[in-house]
Amino acid sequence: MKHIFKEGGRPDAPTLVLFHGTGGTEHDLLPLAEMISPDSAVLSVRGNVLENGMPRFFRRLAEGVFDEEDLIFRTKEMFEFLDQAAGEYGFDRSNVVAIGYSNGANIAGSLLFHYKNALKGAILHHPMVPRRGIVIPDLSGTPIFIGAGENDPICSARETEELQELLSGAGASVKVHWERYGHQLTSTEVQAAAAWFREHLA
Numbered sequence: 001m002k003h004i005f006k007e008g009g010r011p012d013a014p015t016l017v018l019f020h021g022t023g024g025t026e027h028d029l030l031p032l033a034e035m036i037s038p039d040s041a042v043l044s045v046r047g048n049v050l051e052n053g054m055p056r057f058f059r060r061l062a063e064g065v066f067d068e069e070d071l072i073f074r075t076k077e078m079f080e081f082l083d084q085a086a087g088e089y090g091f092d093r094s095n096v097v098a099i100g101y102s103n104g105a106n107i108a109g110s111l112l113f114h115y116k117n118a119l120k121g122a123i124l125h126h127p128m129v130p131r132r133g134i135v136i137p138d139l140s141g142t143p144i145f146i147g148a149g150e151n152d153p154i155c156s157a158r159e160t161e162e163l164q165e166l167l168s169g170a171g172a173s174v175k176v177h178w179e180r181y182g183h184q185l186t187s188t189e190v191q192a193a194a195a196w197f198r199e200h201l202a
């Protein structure tokens with residue numbers, strides 16, 4: 001998969017894996033990594049799927065309607081890529097924290113929904129519920145930050161609460177940070193994520 005890897009300044013700091021939003025690239029979230037954990041190694045990945053030329057991490061049938069078969073396939077592909085990258089770059093596979101926005105938050109959420117120990121923790125900016133009706137692996141002790149917009153037309157407040165309930169039900173420690181805005185990623189949300197990271201994962 002197309003990606004960037006940057007060595008970290010502190011080997012025991014979690015490696016950050018970055019997943020951009022629809023139409024983004026592996027460069028988009030690099031400033032967030034710098035704000036959230038400047039000492040971390042960073043693996044930033046570009047989605048392998050194109051929608052009208054826009055990179056994504058899995059296909060969708062319509063706005064908010066995921067192609068479940070492709071989601072499952074791409075989630076496995078990403079899980080295997082993380083294992084392979086850990087071997088290649090020599091980072092600790094058990095100390096990986098995802099930061100994702102929108103479609104990127106959804107692939108990170110899907111990793112948590114499908115694989116035990118996929119991530120040590122996650123910062124999900126404006127995620128949706130990736131799948132319904134499946135048993136989520138045990139997420140005991142997994143800290144998860146969700147950034148949400150009260151007026152987000154893509155991820156409704158109700159869906160955010162549903163995601164929080166599903167992740168908490170699997171044992172994760174979930175913090176939801178609400179902004180008054182819509183789907184956009186605001187600097188106050190990133191600052192809240194950074195403060196949360198320092199408290200739970202640094």
Ligand code: MLT
Pocket residue numbers: 021022060063064065102103104106128154
């Ligand atoms: C998705 O397709 O993952 C969500 O609708 C978010 C988006 O990328 O617009």
